Amino acid sequence: MTAARDLARLRLQAWASRRAGHTVPVVETQEEALRLAETVARGLADLTEDERLDLLSDLDVIGSVLSARLSWLEREMAAARGELTAVNQGCAAMASYLRAVTPAARRKG
Numbered sequence: 001m002t003a004a005r006d007l008a009r010l011r012l013q014a015w016a017s018r019r020a021g022h023t024v025p026v027v028e029t030q031e032e033a034l035r036l037a038e039t040v041a042r043g044l045a046d047l048t049e050d051e052r053l054d055l056l057s058d059l060d061v062i063g064s065v066l067s068a069r070l071s072w073l074e075r076e077m078a079a080a081r082g083e084l085t086a087v088n089q090g091c092a093a094m095a096s097y098l099r100a101v102t103p104a105a106r107r108k109g
Contacts, residue, residue: 003043003055006036011058014065022072026065 010026017024027033040059044052 003040003046004051006039006043007055007058010036010062014062017069018065022065022069026062026069 013024013026017026027036040055044055047055
């Protein structure tokens, strides 16, 4: 059963992401995520009710890992934005300083 195999792989990837503090992606690309979602959705029809309940339980766990991963990414992006802002401010200050001292240096020569 492809859906069960894909879900088992996704569950392992979610576990690895959780274990790594959500620094490891659960899926590598958007295309992979869409393919997995389509496979699981198509596979639901072939499952017994108990299997569907297990699948939904697994999906709930995977969803919570994806939410935690998204939160981690948002924190990382905010930190990167802060660093880029600091670098920009430093470059602007340096450019301002150079504009201020360059005309004075030319007048002396």
